[in-house]
Amino acid sequence: MGRLVMKFGGTSVANIERIQNVARHVKREVDAGHEVAVVVSAMAGKTNELVAWCTEASPMHDAREYDAVVASGEQVTSGLLAIALQALGIQARSWQGWQLPIRTSDAHASARIVDIDGSEIIKRFDERKEVAVIAGFQGINAETNRITTLGRGGSDTSAVAIAAALKADRCDIYTDVDGVYTTDPRVVPKAKRLDKVAFEEMLELASQGAKVLQVRSVELGMVYNVPIFVRSSFDKPEDIDPHGTPPGTLICSEEKIMENHVVTGIAFSKDEAQISVRRIEDKPGVAASIFGPLADANINVDMIVQNVSEDGKTTDLTFTVPAADFARAKQTITSAQDKIGYARFDSETDVAKVSVIGSGMRSHAGVAAQAFAALAARNINIRAITTSEIKFSVLIDAAYTELAVRTLHTLYGLDQV
């Protein structure tokens, strides 16, 4: 007997039939003798609809009320799945974040989990063999008693945090693809499924745009050493042997991975905006005068390029911010033009960041250089570059994203043959 957390994303609970399919997946594990806590997302498209309603009601809405609205999607699916399980003769009960509770920070719309009280769930495993169906994506702030949400894709994080709190043997993430691929299989049909991915690599893949797992869920998996298994809810529940090895990808520590690729995968993100601040004075303190106010406004700056000034007087500073924060970033910088001291503000919002990730880069030189040559051969211009130990990223025009991803996928031998 083991203890499992099973998480089902939006497309896996998109309608009643899909929820009944999920119930059969859960029944399979219960019948195999496991203690099961299920974490559900809202029905596919529901969260987008709720977010749009908030924006329509007022573009500058109160984040506390946004959370009250968007957390409702998961409330519906948790109740519906409990009903579907009961209809199969399985003892099941739904739980909202506040009922356990799942305590979070008060950063509404992007709250962090602080702790989870799993005692009632464990008690019910022991006493009643009851399945817990937990609404993902949401929690409660203990000081204010208000509902919070964990940021888009946050049900993954709920699931891994619950797995850690319940000391589960594994956290299964059921989604609409049967694992983590070398890149988004919807963009590159030749992408290959990976059997195992190290936490560090998955962290980079997720933070650079592979939305199959929320970044924070991978962080928690790494810190609490929760094995995360990404698999498909579209495999027929009855065809799966609960004691066998189903298709999927295990996210685990690096030591467990025998084969070490130079490049493991490629991620991309079109949610970027490039800002160039032209002819700023080349003197100590200017970077702080630009990035300080952006940090105060909670805007994450990513790629940064600063030229060495030619005349020793002025220089240009180029960097990227999330597209969603572009308007605020522009306002922050232009309103401080006199204080910063620069001549011109330029920007480009039609840009994309393509990132190549692989722990083998630690020991192989020239991996990025190959990419620059291959992109040049396709006439793709690189606007900015950043590198880290196991990753490099290039900023390009958004129109070339798919071409760049496919070119690099082939270049590093990742295509399925």
Ligand code: ADP
């Ligand atoms: P869920 O609703 O189950 O949480 P998501 O839509 O959040 O599912 O994440 C699954 C999607 O992630 C897939 O449909 C796929 O298009 C996308 N994706 C992006 N990069 C990858 C990758 N490297 N491997 C697998 N899927 C990926």
Ligand code: ASP
């Ligand atoms: N329903 C939320 C979203 O769409 C959380 C999740 O699905 O993980 O972002």
Ligand code: MG
């Ligand atoms: Mg998701």
